Amino acid sequence: MKRRDAASDWIVEALALRLTANEAATLVQQLYDSLKEWIQHGELLAADMLPSSRYLSRTLGISRNTVLAAMDRLLAEGLLISRQGAGLYVADLPALLTRAELPPPLPVRYSNRGNKLLTLSGTLSHGHRAFAPGVPALDLFPREQWQRLLRRHYSHAKMTWMDYQTSGGLPELKAVLCDYLRFSRAVRCQPEQIVITQGAQQAFELITQLLTDHGDSVWMEEPGYGGAQACFLTSGLTVTPIPVDQQGLNPSLAPAKTPAPRLIYVTPSHQYPSGVTMPVPRRLALLEHAFHAGSWIIEDDYDSEFRYDTPPTPSLQGLSEQASVIYVGTFSKVLYPGLRLGYLVLPDTLAEDFTRALARLHREGNYPVQSALAEFIANGHFTRHIARMRAAYRQRQACLRTALAPAVAKGLSLSGGHAGMHLLAELATIEEEEILVERASEVGITLSPLSRYYLSENKRPGLVLGYAGSTESDLIASGKWLSDTWLHLRNSQDSTTPSAEGMPAYSPGAFL
Structure with missing residues (x-):
């Protein structure tokens, strides 16, 4: 039996197993993907003949237009060639290397400024967890009012704006x-x-x-x-x-x-x-x-x-x-x-x-x-929103201060908080800062270390505590955890390396 005849036989049987009407992809896409995969991976070789569109349509029980649409895509991409009066054949393509034959990937070499950028990008926070700085009160934004405005201005947008x-x-x-x-x-x-x-x-x-x-x-x-x-x-x-x-x-x-x-x-x-x-x-x-x-x-x-x-x-x-x-x-x-x-x-x-x-x-x-x-x-929506946020942030800062009060009473220093969306807590050592940041990450709390805001080596340890983007209950829970954890570290400061044993647990639901 010739190679081209054998290819035609197994193509029909393999396609019958692959084509499924209930798949998310259309039958055209499924047919195209299957044939392309076989050609690219060497199951179908150069000069192999494909079954005719009528034969595929009849044996697979699908529309001939479906078959022709898939074949036209393969022809357009150069994976198939048409021979006048003789049908469709696999094109003569360069052999693809197998995964085992592929050379190792080239080493990535970033520019000096690219490396600087990636280093500085390590400070980005992911998600709006407690204490993430710079995050406003998204839960208090007048979303429905804003969406109505957006819909109206999009529907009446001037042609020139396009x-x-x-x-x-x-x-x-x-x-x-x-x-x-x-x-x-x-x-x-x-x-x-x-x-x-x-x-x-x-x-x-x-x-x-x-x-x-x-x-x-x-x-x-x-x-x-x-x-x-x-x-x-x-x-x-x-x-x-x-x-x-x-x-x-x-x-x-x-x-x-x-x-x-x-x-x-x-x-x-x-x-x-x-x-x-x-x-x-x-x-x-x-x-x-x-x-x-x-x-x-x-x-x-x-x-x-x-x-x-x-x-x-x-x-x-x-x-x-x-x-x-x-x-x-x-x-x-x-x-x-x-x-x-x-x-x-x-x-x-x-x-x-x-x-x-x-x-x-x-x-x-x-x-x-x-x-x-x-x-x-x-x-006037803008100024009214600012006034509401000012009142909300004042209250959220007060909640955080209340939660941190036991630590403050024992020496934790907080910034004045006369303005803005965050407080600054000063710490004694970089080691203390690193331990608190690590422990907070383990329980799903974002602590932004003050030392990362320095470019020189003369760094001061501390924590930048954003409060605007967290609810009052979350601030109370997270603040209590931070206060308890700082007090635990302070009490164990005589140890060479503070132990995690006895470290306070964090459970937001317990303070709601």
Whole structure:
């Protein structure tokens, strides 16, 4: 018997076993997948003849159009060839190596900046477990109201919004955002100075791409925000950590002979993660230093809306007469991170060029969402939501403080908590920090170690405790676990290596 006749016989029998009407894949897909697999793995060889479409249709009990559709795909991909008047044959293809014959995979070699990025990415938290910093109260977001707005603005979206956009954001959103920033944050701006971005991170990247060259110096708060650190380091900038004191970044603490920075990154309203607020005299001193050094200041105002017992401090940008401040804001903290919207408030001299660069690099869009957000702000929903969150966060912080009170009474130091969405707990040693982080991970609690926010070796141990994204009952349960665990470690501090024996258990349901 010829090879081609034998192939025809077993093809029909094998297909009869494989084709199933109840499979999720269509019969066309099943037929195509089976024949392709046999060809690629050598069960069907070059010049093997396939049964005719009529024969396959009749013997398999399927439509001939189904068979022809699968064969047409195989012909289009070059796996089969058609011989006039003689039928379909397997094409002469290069032999595929078996898994055993394949050479070992090439070693992965990341760039230097890629390795830096991956190192910094190790601090990302997964999921919204207790104490995850930077996560807002998603459970309190007015989701139904927001979804109604989205549906209406998508259904009435302008045809022009489907095209590429080059305006730096929806004009209506920039107009209402401008009014909000002028009145609530004392930001000096016109709508034309605002550029809407996909979050603050994209804003940082746009600043570095337009205003810095490889090797330029940037001053970074120490400790400081990991997202900004990652952006500057992977952009090839020389990052100089400047220590933060009780008034924020202190220019006088810059190392001797440090080159004049091209950029100075600060979070003056609520320094991340220490929580201190930069007073006006320090702000004026920083503005003067930047003016004489020819530096651009990046003011990251990420959660200044949430102040509890002190009046808001005017923005650094609003104090500047030299137009040297670039103001960065985000909706991730006040609304929700998945919105992926942030903004830049730029000096007049930069706004048009930043708008063009954004359109070139990132192809801005999603104007229906921006339109819904503009209405959300214009109708007062935004400010009312902030007021509700401010009250909720004050209560959630109080719950966390109550849960941690036994440890505080024995010496655990907490930050003031006058603003923001997290508290900072200071620890005695890096070893203590590592043990607490490890034990918390084992019971499903997120503890963000303060030492990871440092770029220099002069690290301070501590914990960044986010409370905004957790319910009060979860904060009580998790806070009690942390308090008990810290007290256990403190009581066993005379041991060379603290033991896990007797470590408090964590059971959220027990405190509900």
